[in-house]
Each structure stands twice: as structure tokens, then as C-alpha cells.
Amino acid sequence: MTDEAxxxxxxxxxxxxxxxxxxxxxxxxxxxxxxxSTRAIVAEAGMPLGAFHYCFRSKQExxxxxxxxxxxxxxxxxxxxxxxxxxxxxxxxxxxxAYWQVIEAEPAKQMVLHELTQYALRQPELADLPRWExxxxxxxxxxxxRAVGDNAGAEWTLPERVLARMVVTVTDGVTLGWLADRxxxxxLAALEAFARQFASLSRPRAPRRxxxxxxxxxxxx
Amino acid sequence: MTDEAxxxxxxxxxxxxxxxxxxxxxxxxxxxxxxxSTRAIVAEAGMPLGAFHYCFRSKQExxxxxxxxxxxxxxxxxxxxxxxxxxxxxxxxxxxxAYWQVIEAEPAKQMVLHELTQYALRQPELADLPRWExxxxxxxxxxxxRAVGDNAGAEWTLPERVLARMVVTVTDGVTLGWLADRxxxxxLAALEAFARQFASLSRPRAPRRxxxxxxxxxxxx
DNA sequence: CACCGACTTGGACGATTGACCAGAACCCGC
DNA sequence: GCGGGTTCTGGTCAATCGTCCAAGTCGGTG
Numbered sequence: 042m043t044d045e046a047x048x049x050x051x052x053x054x055x056x057x058x059x060x061x062x063x064x065x066x067x068x069x070x071x072x073x074x075x076x077x078s079t080r081a082i083v084a085e086a087g088m089p090l091g092a093f094h095y096c097f098r099s100k101q102e103x104x105x106x107x108x109x110x111x112x113x114x115x116x117x118x119x120x121x122x123x124x125x126x127x128x129x130x131x132x133x134x135x136x137x138x139a140y141w142q143v144i145e146a147e148p149a150k151q152m153v154l155h156e157l158t159q160y161a162l163r164q165p166e167l168a169d170l171p172r173w174e175x176x177x178x179x180x181x182x183x184x185x186x187r188a189v190g191d192n193a194g195a196e197w198t199l200p201e202r203v204l205a206r207m208v209v210t211v212t213d214g215v216t217l218g219w220l221a222d223r224x225x226x227x228x229l230a231a232l233e234a235f236a237r238q239f240a241s242l243s244r245p246r247a248p249r250r251x252x253x254x255x256x257x258x259x260x261x262x
Numbered sequence: 263m264t265d266e267a268x269x270x271x272x273x274x275x276x277x278x279x280x281x282x283x284x285x286x287x288x289x290x291x292x293x294x295x296x297x298x299s300t301r302a303i304v305a306e307a308g309m310p311l312g313a314f315h316y317c318f319r320s321k322q323e324x325x326x327x328x329x330x331x332x333x334x335x336x337x338x339x340x341x342x343x344x345x346x347x348x349x350x351x352x353x354x355x356x357x358x359x360a361y362w363q364v365i366e367a368e369p370a371k372q373m374v375l376h377e378l379t380q381y382a383l384r385q386p387e388l389a390d391l392p393r394w395e396x397x398x399x400x401x402x403x404x405x406x407x408r409a410v411g412d413n414a415g416a417e418w419t420l421p422e423r424v425l426a427r428m429v430v431t432v433t434d435g436v437t438l439g440w441l442a443d444r445x446x447x448x449x450l451a452a453l454e455a456f457a458r459q460f461a462s463l464s465r466p467r468a469p470r471r472x473x474x475x476x477x478x479x480x481x482x483x
Numbered sequence: 484c485a486c487c488g489a490c491t492t493g494g495a496c497g498a499t500t501g502a503c504c505a506g507a508a509c510c511c512g513c
Numbered sequence: 514g515c516g517g518g519t520t521c522t523g524g525t526c527a528a529t530c531g532t533c534c535a536a537g538t539c540g541g542t543g
Contacts, residue, residue: 051490051539073384075296079531091492094532152383159377162441163294175442199455206439207452214435218427220383221396231428234420238459272509272520300501312522315502 058096060086062107070149074156105167108157112174115154116181118143119212123192130240132189137212137232144216145225151216179205195243204242211235279317281307283328291370295377326388329378333395336375337402339364340433344413351461353410358433358453365437366446372437400426416464425463432456 064086068077079093079100086092097103121139123132144151158174161167182205190196197204211232219228285307289298300314300321307313318324342360344353365372379395382388403426411417418425432453440449 054490057490075381075384078529080529089492090494091534092490094534095490095492100531152380155376156380158442159373159380162373163296171442172444175439203448203451203455206448207455210435210439210452210456211431212435213438214431214433217434217438218396218431221379221392223393227424227427230424231431234424234428235431238462241459241462275520278520299499301499310522311524312504313520315504316521321501 054096057088057092058103058106061088061093061096062103062110065103065107066111066153069153069156070147074153074160101164101166104157104160105170108161108167108170108174111150111154111157112170112177115150116177120181120185123188125192127192129189129193129195129243130236132192133236133239134233136185136189137236140212141215141229141232144219148220152220155217155220175209178209182206182208190243190246193243194246196246198242198244204239208239275317278309278313279324279327282309282314282317283324283331286324286328287332287374290374290377291368295374295381322385322387325378325381326391329382329388329391329395332371332375332378333391333398336371337398341402341406344409346413349414349461350410350416350464351457353413354457354460355454357406357410358457361433362436362450362453365440369441373441376438376441396430399430403427403429411464411467414464415467417467419463419465425460429460 061082065077065082068081068085072081080090082103083090083093093100093103119140121136124135127135158171161170179202183201186197186201186205186208199207215228215231215235218231219225282303286298286303289302289306293302301311303324304311304314314321314324340361342357345356348356379392382391400423404422407418407422407426407429420428436449436452436456439452440446
């Protein structure tokens, strides 16, 4: 029904590629990765069957493009802006909550990301993607944690990368669990507890030379 | 090649069912859930094609049986025996390490469990299984945490079920991350850090009436 | 207007899939 | 040795899949 009947007849192959990728993602979100046949994808995009292999050498070529673009977008969508002056616990709470709202609002998108990762792990030609995807999540989290520390005048008592991986571990794990049982209360309770735990891995930043006492930051309980 | 050429000709349908389930799991572990066609499964089991629908009404019937049995076995395999007198941190370390060894030794099994869960989430007739599976993992973890507390004379500062869900969250998350990038050092570092974090959520058990001072337990750093 | 390269299109092919079935083979109690 | 019920078997079917292709359409340049 979403058959995107934009009467657009002629368009450059590059744009058609983007539309097919978007249509593929919609089909997968609605019916799962297994249902995303070339025919289902072109139907969703409102294109004739032939359009597919005019734009892509193979279905795997589309899959690869879909995975990179959707992972990139997921990493971007999951982070939120920091509220200035908030302490570590408050910022972590904000961050987890923002992440959580994204997940709960569109669980189908998360399912697709997991399905794509699983699929890629089984395909030798795509096996490099999950590693890159996971690394990009950790990178993004490192940036976020650094910002949280700066924002609160605090520093972390564990190496940033170890901590970031732990945070990604928690978000992945909470998501997976919620997808299984849809228990939002339990998921939120876990996130709150983890936020406290992670906050306990920070301490007030050691004063640098030539710098006065650090300004205190608003404190959350 | 594992075609299980036990010359066994005639056998009761019930036993054949079990063998088909086992064969299906092997195929999935080796080549992924998508490759587990009825033909591939019977070939792995060394049976003729007709045997499949003689034992199972449909492929989904096998999938359901496969999922329940493998989840049951996974829950059993992941827990280890407690070393008596060990403190909370030590026991948690033991537990995580034992879990980790299972994962690292047979990643393919873990991948199949994830793929099965994903698949079930997409099939209305199987959608109840992930909830049950997850609950059984949490149950098992509750039992383990209780034993850890008893063993160390400690109690938890969070409701057992919340804590258990957090532990499952961590193990799931660590597994997922490691399947993506196969970085064993990072996974172990994260597990160690989480063990310390969880240990900090316990405290010496409050003395009950009519009981002397709690005996100290050997302490791990 | 003619021409060429880029774009469009639906049909067709060979492979694979889950499911079904008719009948052969077998075991056991009589 | 004679039924009768269980077990066994390979062929077959319709559906669906990814891919390819030949012929058609269009826009812009010389």
C-alpha cells in the first residue's frame, strides 16, 4: 500500500539506488529480512522488476549498501544532546533514556539491524561489516562518554574504550531482552541501575596545573 | 559428510524426530538457519526426504521443538558449579568465565540461538517462544545469584529479578559484541569489569536473630 | 531530423523450496 | 503364513527465488 506511486518515470540510476535501499529497509522492518525478495522490494518502491538489476549487480550489493547506511543512521539516531552542567549520572540517564525512546518507538528497525548483522556474519563477502559496524558504535560511545566527562568536570576510572564497549554491551543486551519479552518496565529498571553503576566509574577530574577548583556541576540522585 | 550413516533402518517415529532435530541444529550451526532446508536436514541425518514429513507435520513443528530443546540445553550448559566459601566477586568471576568458555568454544551454537530467536519473533505462531526462553534464562540466573549469595554469606542490594536481568543483559551483550568483532580480550575485560560492578551490589548479610556473626568468606581482589 | 547512449520494462529460465502422496517394505500377533 | 498397522521411500507439484535479457522508450547532441 506504501507502493510509493510517485509518477516519476525517468530518473538517474543513483537516485533509484537510494530509493530501492529505502524500500528494502521498509519491507524488512515490516515483514523481516527473509521476506525482502527482489520482487517485494521493487513492489514497495513502486518500480518494475527489471529496475533492480539495472541498479544493482546483485542482491548482495544492495544488502551491503543497506547495512552500511542503516548502521550509520542508527549510530546517529541513538545519541542525544547533552544538557550543559549536568553531572555524570544525570547525563548517563539522559543518554540511556534517549536511546530507549528510539528503541521503543521503532522496534522493527532494531530487529532489522540485528537480522542484517546475523545475515552478514553468515556471508563471507559481508563478514567484514559487523566488525566495522560494532566499532563505529563503540567510537560513537567513546565520543559521548568524553563529552559527558567534560560536561561534568569528571574523568573515568576505566580506559575509555573499555567503558564504551561496556555501554554498548548494555544497550545491545537491554534491546535484545526487550525484543524478546517487551517488558518495558524491566528494561527501564535495568537501564537506571546500569546508569548508576557506570556513574560510579567516574570521579571528579584531577585539577590541572594553572587551574582553580573545578566548578561543581548540578547533582542528580 | 557427517551424514550419519548408521545403517539403522527401522526406528520409532519418536526417535527419528530427535535425530532430525539434532541434525537440523548441526546444519544450522554450520551454514546458518537459512540453509536448513528439509532436504539439507534429512541429508545431514542420513535419511530419505520422505522421513521429514512422516515425523513432522511441518517444518515449523520441527523449528518449535528445536528451539525449546536447544534453549533448555543452553541454559543448562552456561552455568557452572560454585566453589564453596568463595566471596561474591570470586563467584561472579567464575560464573562469567565459565559462560565465556562455552561461548568462545562454540560460537556457532550461539549464533544459531540468536538466529532462531530472530526467526521466532517474526513468526506469529512462534512469537511466544522468545519470551519463554528469556524468562527461563532469567530464572536460571536468579537461582545462580541466590546460590552465590548463600555461598558468600552476602545479600543483594537490588531485587533479585532486576539483578538477574542485568546479568543476562550483560552476557547477551558481550556475546553479541564478540560475535561481531571476535575481540576476546575486550570481551574478557568487559566481563571482569562487570563482575566487579555486580559484586558492588552485594553486602554482608544482615545477621538474623539467633545467629552469631557471619563467618567471613575468602576474599578475591 | 538522425543518432546514440542512458534508462525502462516484463517475460523467461533454471534452481530451490515446503509439502504431499501412492505404494513398497517391514514387523508382529494370530 | 496371513492380515494389518506402522514405517519407509522417492517422485512430483506448485510456488517462489535471483538473475538475465532483448526489445522498447526517451532525452539531448551534432
